[in-house]
Amino acid sequence: MQNTSTVQAYRAGLLTFHADPAFSERAHSYYEDGLLIVADGKISAIGDWSTLHASLPPDVAVTDYRGKIISAGFIDAHIHYPQSDIIGSPAPGLLPWLEQYTFPAERKFEDPAHATNVAEFFLDELLRVGTTTALVYCTVHPQSVDAFFTASEARGLRMIAGKVLMDRNCPDFLCDTAERGVLESEALIQRWHGHERSLYAITPRFAPTSSEAQMQLTGELARRYPDTFIQTHVSENEDEVKWVKTLYPQARSYLDVYDRYGMLRPRAVFGHCIWLDEGDRRRIAETQSAAAVCPTSNLFLGSGLFDFERADAAGMLMALATDVGGGTSFSMLQTMNEAYKVARLKGSYLPALRMFYLATLGAARSLHLEGTIGSLAAGNEADFVVLDPACTPLLARRTAHTDSLEEMLFALALLGDDRTVAATYSGGRLVHRRG
Structure with missing residues (x-):
């Protein structure tokens, strides 16, 4: 377990939601090369690595998850x-x-x-x-x-x-x-x-x-x-x-x-x-x-x-x-997989962004816990998951040919499972690491 009384920093692709993608064109933010800063168990800042890393104290080590995606837990x-x-x-x-x-x-x-x-x-x-x-x-x-x-x-x-x-x-x-x-x-x-x-x-x-x-x-x-x-x-x-x-x-x-x-x-x-x-x-x-x-x-x-x-x-x-x-x-990824199919059988369509929203910020809003959990917003509790798009040979091959964030997330939802989770953090502490 990591000590949450100090600042921690994580470099990765960062996905967070602000609204429901079904009703807003600006529902999410994605930083392809992002920096997530955590202090005392809460999210302190999120943004592009190029603009945010200069704000880090010089003694803070950066956990490098480049090639992976960090989402709210x-x-x-x-x-x-x-x-x-x-x-x-x-x-x-x-x-x-x-x-x-x-x-x-x-x-x-x-x-x-x-x-x-x-x-x-x-x-x-x-x-x-x-x-x-x-x-x-x-x-x-x-x-x-x-x-x-x-x-x-x-x-x-x-x-x-x-x-x-x-x-x-x-x-x-x-x-x-x-x-x-x-x-x-x-x-x-x-x-x-x-x-x-x-x-x-x-x-x-x-x-x-x-x-x-x-x-x-x-x-x-x-x-x-x-x-x-x-x-x-x-x-x-x-x-x-x-x-x-x-x-x-x-x-x-x-x-x-x-x-x-x-x-x-x-x-x-x-x-x-x-x-x-x-x-x-x-x-x-x-x-x-x-x-x-x-x-x-x-x-x-x-x-x-x-x-x-x-x-x-x-x-x-x-x-x-x-x-x-x-x-x-x-697995919530396998749950997304089946939710997509249920929607299709009922004649509707669930984009991947919507499915990830329903498993993070949408769930937090349903529980009336927005502002506490469910997104990577500053001030929220630092509960997040690190997803590996190359965790299996099939996923690695498929995600190597994706052309958009939607396509990448769709591959994770339809082909992912427990192996996709490289690490899980709760309150800024590492509580699971694959392998």
């Missing part, structure tokens, strides 16, 4: 750390997959030692693929949250996580009560939210596993702590949508269930958002809530295809997410 807006051990498990759909694999795996997290072991692996894997912040589901066990934040704080990471709330339609060994779940969540908020770089997410798993009493208490908790996050699932699978209708017949839609309990607000992130209608999309936009788009999971479980065009038309905030273990890769 990737942000994964929806992921389950307890499902690390069941990634790639076969099932005919979402609900059978939950019953056969997910719930038995989560039962093991009553053991703090097991929770710690998985959290350590999970975080190492995130850093290996260049993800520096994630919105993370734990289990119903408070000790699963304690294990996660203990491990993430030991690495100095900006992480968001929370205890799952479930009090019905789940196995007895995971079934909470409405009152106990919220009391334990409040104690965890007081212990972890805003402690070092940790942030707390109030986490009802999804409407079918929460009674009306639990939903009511969860909404009240969210109102007491308005700067916390809310994370849950909505409209992932058609069978799930039909099930919610039988459980909450008074609600206009699946999303409306959450709306009735005051859970649509800034810092509320809804996983999947596939089977929404126009009223739902409008409400997400109006409330400054956000959608976490999970293409590898949706394809793997056969849940459906996210509609980027309609989400954009409604003005929704959205971010890319892996949804491990329903998702089949921790």
Whole structure:
């Protein structure tokens, strides 16, 4: 680990975003031969090497990443750390997959030692693929949250996580009560939210596993702590949508269930958002809530295809997410690969710049953390990833023939994986180096 009390400098191609490339022609800056200066864990300056290097103190050594691209660290807006051990498990759909694999795996997290072991692996894997912040589901066990934040704080990471709330339609060994779940969540908020770089997410798993009493208490908790996050699932699978209708017949839609309990607000992130209608999309936009788009999971479980065009038309905030273990890769590059294909199947097109935006600044905006993470802007926390366009023979050959930044990034998104990440930095510290 590098000492963050001194100035550090990095020379490389530098990519950073200021706006959404879908709506602005000046959404990004790219310095082909750039200099990134970091001081005390935050970004101090960014610019062209030719003009900025003279400002460096004479005793500052420059880490030379020429030939590589530095971007803000990737942000994964929806992921389950307890499902690390069941990634790639076969099932005919979402609900059978939950019953056969997910719930038995989560039962093991009553053991703090097991929770710690998985959290350590999970975080190492995130850093290996260049993800520096994630919105993370734990289990119903408070000790699963304690294990996660203990491990993430030991690495100095900006992480968001929370205890799952479930009090019905789940196995007895995971079934909470409405009152106990919220009391334990409040104690965890007081212990972890805003402690070092940790942030707390109030986490009802999804409407079918929460009674009306639990939903009511969860909404009240969210109102007491308005700067916390809310994370849950909505409209992932058609069978799930039909099930919610039988459980909450008074609600206009699946999303409306959450709306009735005051859970649509800034810092509320809804996983999947596939089977929404126009009223739902409008409400997400109006409330400054956000959608976490999970293409590898949706394809793997056969849940459906996210509609980027309609989400954009409604003005929704959205971010890319892996949804491990329903998702089949921790890598945000591989997630971009599948997002591109989902968009094509829905008749729209995602440029590479847009995909990188949705995994960095777009995600930070969805989390209402712009100005803290998500770009290489001066004053932001120095979370960044070093990408190697020549990490494999195929990528090296392809990127040697690219004619634009868009083409280069597209090759990284469609052909890249964990090998593309040469190094990952969090708070100005080197937390992963390939090999």
